[in-house]
Amino acid sequence: VKIGTRGLDQPPDTGATLRLSIDTYIQDVAGRELKSFVTRSGAASGTVIVSNPKNGRIIAMVNYPWFNPNRYAASPATSWRNGAIFDTYEPGSTFKIVTMAAGLDEHLIRPSTAIYDPGYANYPCDPFQIHNWDYPPIANGRETMTQVLQHSANVGAAYVANLLGARRFYPYVRSFGVGSLTGIDLFGEQSGWVPLPGVPHTSWSCPNLYDNAFGQALTVTPLQLLTAANAIANGGWLMQPEVVSRIRYGDITVRRRPHRLHRVIRTKAAHTLTWMLTESALGPPGSYGEAACALVPGYQVAAKTGTANLVSPQTHTYMAGPGSTIASTLGYAPAFHPRFSVLVVIHKPRWPWPNAQWGSVTAAPLVHDLFEALFLHYHMPPRAHNASRVQGSQHAFGGCQF
Numbered sequence: 001v002k003i004g005t006r007g008l009d010q011p012p013d014t015g016a017t018l019r020l021s022i023d024t025y026i027q028d029v030a031g032r033e034l035k036s037f038v039t040r041s042g043a044a045s046g047t048v049i050v051s052n053p054k055n056g057r058i059i060a061m062v063n064y065p066w067f068n069p070n071r072y073a074a075s076p077a078t079s080w081r082n083g084a085i086f087d088t089y090e091p092g093s094t095f096k097i098v099t100m101a102a103g104l105d106e107h108l109i110r111p112s113t114a115i116y117d118p119g120y121a122n123y124p125c126d127p128f129q130i131h132n133w134d135y136p137p138i139a140n141g142r143e144t145m146t147q148v149l150q151h152s153a154n155v156g157a158a159y160v161a162n163l164l165g166a167r168r169f170y171p172y173v174r175s176f177g178v179g180s181l182t183g184i185d186l187f188g189e190q191s192g193w194v195p196l197p198g199v200p201h202t203s204w205s206c207p208n209l210y211d212n213a214f215g216q217a218l219t220v221t222p223l224q225l226l227t228a229a230n231a232i233a234n235g236g237w238l239m240q241p242e243v244v245s246r247i248r249y250g251d252i253t254v255r256r257r258p259h260r261l262h263r264v265i266r267t268k269a270a271h272t273l274t275w276m277l278t279e280s281a282l283g284p285p286g287s288y289g290e291a292a293c294a295l296v297p298g299y300q301v302a303a304k305t306g307t308a309n310l311v312s313p314q315t316h317t318y319m320a321g322p323g324s325t326i327a328s329t330l331g332y333a334p335a336f337h338p339r340f341s342v343l344v345v346i347h348k349p350r351w352p353w354p355n356a357q358w359g360s361v362t363a364a365p366l367v368h369d370l371f372e373a374l375f376l377h378y379h380m381p382p383r384a385h386n387a388s389r390v391q392g393s394q395h396a397f398g399g400c401q402f
Contacts, residue, residue, distance in 0.1 A: 019246035021057035026050055029373045030060040034344075037366050037402065038064050042350035044323070047083045047222045050370060053230035053332055053341045055258035056239030058184075085182075085189040088219040089326050089345070092308030092359070093133070093152045093290075095215030095225070097273065097330075100145065101232055102172035103160040104272050105265040111146045111276050117155045123162065125206035130158050130214075133307065149280035150289040152305060154214045161213035166197045169209060175264045176228040177238060178220055183259075184241045192220045215306060226330060226343040233302070233332040233341055236263050236270040271336070277302035278335045281393075282386075288393045293364035293400035294331050296371045297390040298382025302338075303331030303367065305359035310348070323348040327356070329363040333371055340374045342367050365402045 030048045038046040050060040063083040067075035081087070103109040119137030122129050131137035132154050140151050148156025161169055174180070179194035195204035195218065211217040220228075223241060231238040240259040247254040281291035281303045291303035306328045309318035318324075327349050332341040344363040349356040356362050375382070394400050 016247050016249040018244050019248070020243050021052075021059065021245045022061070022243060023059045023377075025377055026370075026374065027060040027062065030062045030370060031064070031066070033366055033369050034062050034064045037344075037362065038346065040351070040402065041346060041356050041362050042322075043346045043362075044348040045083065046347060047087070047343075047345045048366070048370070049084050049222055049226050049343045050374070051226060051230060051241065051341050053233035053239070053338050056227070056230065056241040057245060057258070058241060058243045059340065061243070082186065082188060084222045085184060085186055086221065088190055088192045088221055089347075090218065090308040090311075091215040091220050091225050091328065092306035092326065093154075093157075093214055094229075094304050094306030094328055094330050094359070095218075095220075096149065096152070096157045096213070097232060097277070097304055098173060098176050098178070098228060099157050099160050099164075099169070099213045100149065100276065101176075101265050101269060101273055102164055102169060103145075104269040105172070106164060106168060108163045109145050109160060111144060111272060111279075113145045114142055115148075115156060115159050117141060117143050117148075117151075117153055119155065121155045121158055123158070123206075123210055125210075128207045128210070130154055130210050146276045146280050149276055149304065150283050150287075152290045157213040158210040161209050166209050169213070170194070170196055172264070173212070173218075175238070175262070176231060177224055177261075178218070178228065182221075182223055182227050182241050184223060185244050189223070190221055192218070192224055194218045215308060222343055222345050226341055229330050229332060229343070230341050231264045232270045232273055233338040234270075235267045236265040238262055238264050274302050274335050277304060280304075281331075282389055283393050283396070285389070285392065286396060288397040290360045291329060291331065291364055292390075292393045292397040293360060294329050294367040294371070295390045295393065296333070296368055296375065296382075297387035299333055299371070299375060299380075300335040300386065301331050301333040301371060302335040303329060303364070305329045305364055307357060307359045322350040322353045322357075325349065325357040327359040327362040329359045329367045331367050331371070334380075339378070339380070340371065342370050342374075344370075360397075362402065365400050368400065
């Protein structure tokens with residue numbers, strides 16, 4: 001209401017009506033499941049994003065702990081922000097999809113490209129050694145690039161980054177949108193941080209190339225990471241994420257069209273990486289992949305897990321022990337004709353330790369539950385051709401009940 005010198009002289013304006021892409025049923029399921037997983041793991045917080053990778057539209061976006069907007073002062077201020085677009089974190093091994101995508105697109109590797117992995121690797125950074133996530137590092141021996149994803153081997157990711165070199169690696173990182181705002185139509189988005197060679201204020205040094213290859217020493221928001229994964233699911237095209245699909249103002253209706261930003265990788269590279277992600281999650285018969293618990297029998301799911309250690313604000317070194325990790329898993333399905341992509345991020349899980357620290361244990365089962373809910377809600381029947389293999393992979397993993 002406008003107040004002029006003669007009092008109330010203008011009627012109220014009802015404004016525009018927004019139609020959101022949020023599916024209220026999936027939003028409710030995601031909220032209930034996330035609360036359950038965060039509570040049962042003793043975690044500090046969690047985030048779930050569900051989207052359509054073809055058009056970038058958000059189907060569900062949930063953070064926990066949440067707050068009552070009618071009594072917001074009753075909750076801590078940290079719960080008021082939208083962690084899906086505001087909170088930045090080191091993504092860990094989920095970032096290996098970016099490294100593999102770059103290597104495939106540059107024709108430097110194929111799924112069958114093999115290396116010998118003794119559990120560690122030395123690089124000329126005077127001195128610098130990286131090792132796999134398990135400690136003491138376990139040698140994986142001869143492994144292909146698909147098996148690098150299956151084992152989530154840091155040594156393999158560093159090998160690909162070394163082939164690329166900083167000159168080719170970082171343009172791909174930036175093209176995937178890492179270190180930039182996604183442009184989503186929500187307030188408060190952060191851009192994350194990427195060290196870049198030749199840019200002084202980012203403090204890049206030689207070890208960053210290898211650390212960044214497996215998602216450490218750089219930060220992303222959950223939405224940035226899912227948007228990057230959507231580009232692979234979408235045949236190499238980066239889509240701008242959005243939550244508003246239609247705007248109506250009086251008699252005028254504006255239908256928002258999906259916004260395709262640019263091509264990141266070639267279609268063939270995206271298709272090959274999708275195949276690698278489905279195969280690496282399943283693992284060979286009698287074995288398993290780190291993302292086995294994200295799979296759903298009867299459906300092809302491309303998935304990758306990640307676990308990142310938190311940095312101590314006092315010592316500026318990576319911490320260990322309960323509450324020292326961020327566990328995550330991302331996936332999209334059906335893999336070669338994806339309708340949904342899902343990212344789950346669990347901050348500082350504690351129980352049961354030490355298993356709870358891993359994305360494969362704490363986050364992957366929630367991705368599985370969300371995919372099941374999506375398939376049922378959208379009436380997508382399963383195909384039986386891979387059901388027994390998925391179940392076998394999950395059984396080999398040791399069960400997926402968290």
